[in-house]
Amino acid sequence: xxxxxxxxxxxxxxxxxxxxxxxxxxxxxxxxxxxxxxxxxxxxxxxxxxxxxxxxxxxxxxxxxxxxxxxxxxxxxxxxxxxxxxxxxxxxxxxxxxxxxxxxxxxxxxxxxxxxxxxxxxxxxxxxxxxxxxxxxxxxxxxxxxxxxxxxxxxxxxxxxxxxxxxxxxxxxxxxxxxxxxxxxxxxxxxxxxxxxxxxxxxxxxxxxxxxxxxxxxxxxxxxxxxxxxxxxxxxxxxxxxxxxxxxxxxxxxxxxxxxxxxxxxxxxxxxxxxxxxxxxxxxxxxxxxxxxxxxxxxxxxxxxxxxxxxxxxxxxxxxxxxxxxxxxxxxxxxxxxxxxxxxxxxxxxxxxxxxxxxxxxxxxxxxxxxxxxxxxxxxxxxxxxxxxxxxxxxxxxxxxxxxxxxxxxxxxxxxxxxxxxxxxxxxxxxxxxxxxxxxxx
Numbered sequence: 001x002x003x004x005x006x007x008x009x010x011x012x013x014x015x016x017x018x019x020x021x022x023x024x025x026x027x028x029x030x031x032x033x034x035x036x037x038x039x040x041x042x043x044x045x046x047x048x049x050x051x052x053x054x055x056x057x058x059x060x061x062x063x064x065x066x067x068x069x070x071x072x073x074x075x076x077x078x079x080x081x082x083x084x085x086x087x088x089x090x091x092x093x094x095x096x097x098x099x100x101x102x103x104x105x106x107x108x109x110x111x112x113x114x115x116x117x118x119x120x121x122x123x124x125x126x127x128x129x130x131x132x133x134x135x136x137x138x139x140x141x142x143x144x145x146x147x148x149x150x151x152x153x154x155x156x157x158x159x160x161x162x163x164x165x166x167x168x169x170x171x172x173x174x175x176x177x178x179x180x181x182x183x184x185x186x187x188x189x190x191x192x193x194x195x196x197x198x199x200x201x202x203x204x205x206x207x208x209x210x211x212x213x214x215x216x217x218x219x220x221x222x223x224x225x226x227x228x229x230x231x232x233x234x235x236x237x238x239x240x241x242x243x244x245x246x247x248x249x250x251x252x253x254x255x256x257x258x259x260x261x262x263x264x265x266x267x268x269x270x271x272x273x274x275x276x277x278x279x280x281x282x283x284x285x286x287x288x289x290x291x292x293x294x295x296x297x298x299x300x301x302x303x304x305x306x307x308x309x310x311x312x313x314x315x316x317x318x319x320x321x322x323x324x325x326x327x328x329x330x331x332x333x334x335x336x337x338x339x340x341x342x343x344x345x346x347x348x349x350x351x352x353x354x355x356x357x358x359x360x361x362x363x364x365x366x367x368x369x370x371x372x373x374x375x376x377x378x379x380x381x382x383x384x385x386x387x388x389x390x391x392x393x394x395x396x397x398x399x400x401x402x403x404x405x406x407x408x409x410x411x412x413x414x415x416x417x418x419x420x421x422x423x424x425x426x427x428x429x430x431x432x433x434x435x436x437x438x439x440x441x442x
Contacts, residue, residue, distance in 0.1 A: 002042035008050035009093055012068035016097065019064065027082065028069030029055070034062045073097070077116060077162045084142075087208075088127040088158050090120075119165035126171060126215070127158045127208060132179040133192050146193045153204070154197055160209035168212070170219040178222060187229055195221045238327075239338075245323055246341045252316050253348050256309045256356070284378045295370035302363045310356050317349045 005011050016022070019032025034040050040062050047054040047064070055065030072094035074080040080094065081087060092105040101114055113121075131137055134144035134156070147153040178188045199218055200206050211218070228238060277291050324342050 002039045002046065005046070008053040008071040009073060009095070011047060011050060012053055012066060012071045012073040013095055013102075015064065015066050016068060016073065025065070028067055028079070029065070030068060031055075031063055031065045034064055036062075077120065081160075081162060084159070086124075087160065088124060088141075090124045115167075116162075116165065119167055122168040122171050123160055123165055123208060123212060125175070126168065126211070129171070129175045129179045130156055130158070130208070133189050135189075135193070146196055148193055148197060152197055154200055155205040156196075156211065157205065157207040159207050160212060164209035164212050166212050166215075168215055170216055174219050174222070178226075184226075184229075188226060191225045191229065192222055195225060242323070242327060242338050242341065246320075246345060249316050249320055249345055250348065253313065253345070253352050256312055256352050284374075288374055288377055292370055292374040296367060299363050299367040299370075303360065306356050306360050306363065310353065313349055313352050313356070317346075320345050320349070 003014060005014060015032065016030070018035065018038070019030075020035055022030060022032040025031055034043060040059060044054075044057050044059075044064070047057075047066070050071070052070045053066055053068070055067060057064050068074070069079060069083070072091040074094065074096055076098040077096060080096065086094075090105065091103075093103065095102040096117070099114055099116070101117060103113070103117060130144050131141060133146075135147045136145040137143065138145065142158050144156045144158065145153060146156070178192060181188070195218055199214060199221070200210070277287075320342065327338050327342075
């Protein structure tokens with residue numbers, strides 16, 4: 001008896017499953033002996049209807065030659081890829097003997113398809129998508145060219161190996177939005193071309209096998225660029241603008257201190273001059289007063305300069321904040337690529353603000369020191385007698401024995417007029433002695 005099979009593919013599978021003493025005569029060329037319990041003439045009669053499959057037959061030895069790969073029955077994926085057409089066009093039905101899987105393109109369900117076959121289907125589909133976006137095809141479509149200029153172009157050969165196969169999760173989206181869609185078609189093709197040239201910069205020719213492992217990252221770049229275009233921006237343009245503006249802001253922040261560095265250097269010099277030029281006097285001398293006024297004016301000017309630079313930092317910070325709001329408003333995924341630059345600017349602005357606060361405290365301290373020196377040099381007798389007075393007060397107040405003499409000394413010390421008061425009274429007495437007495441009678 002003979003089996004009733006209606007297509008060459010199933011006949012090839014049957015022969016591989018049933019022929020005895022099989023041997024491979026060449027690539028895709030097999031020979032075997034038909035079992036004795038099978039009607040040789042009936043089988044050969046049916047096989048002769050498929051000349052692509054059948055080869056020589058020997059009725060005496062019952063040997064049959066056949067070519068299973070011609071009807072899409074392969075020993076492995078490597079053998080399948082030996083036929084270049086299979087790289088671009090998926091057979092409607094094929095069998096891989098090594099994994100025992102038969103693919104049927106007419107099947108409604110794709111469940112149960114091995115990962116190797118799924119990855120192959122995706123790669124073959126990509127070979128169909130690339131020509132829809134390419135600028136030129138050569139060698140009967142086996143080579144696709146993306147051309148931006150005579151010096152900026154890349155060739156993609158539609159070939160790959162089994163080891164190149166990887167999952168392409170974004171392929172269906174990429175095909176629908178960038179290859180099949182007619183909306184912004186020219187702009188999308190330009191974006192894809194630019195991303196491919198950037199991704200494989202320096203290369204003039206690649207293959208699908210080179211593209212497969214980088215496909216997901218390329219699709220992400222294409223999506224980002226198109227999202228920027230849809231928002232009336234170019235990713236490269238906004239990147240260049242943001243980086244330029246951030247650099248300008250950095251330079252401005254650095255200048256907030258460099259613009260007043262000469263005045264800052266004058267702060268310790270001014271304090272040294274105040275201490276070195278003031279001289280002890282019994283009262284408030286004009287020289288000491290002028291030096292002190294100069295220190296006060298210098299302090300006021302420095303405070304104005306510091307306040308001005310602080311306002312400049314506030315303005316730069318506000319400018320950066322508004323720029324960040326503008327960047328954050330861009331499509332999702334774009335803002336994150338610029339966060340590090342804005343964070344650096346925030347830290348730099350905080351550092352400069354803290355530095356100016358420290359300088360402000362230094363200026364105020366300098367003015368107070370100058371005022372202290374003025375008082376110190378204007379009342380030499382007072383600051384010489386001060387320790388004695390304070391010592392008497394302390395001893396008189398906190399003497400554990402509570403002696404009356406110590407307390408009386410403290411009271412006397414407090415009640416006694418100070419040297420300044422005595423000096424003023426002496427000056428008044430001298431003036432009265434020298435002036436004529438209007439009421440003296442002759």
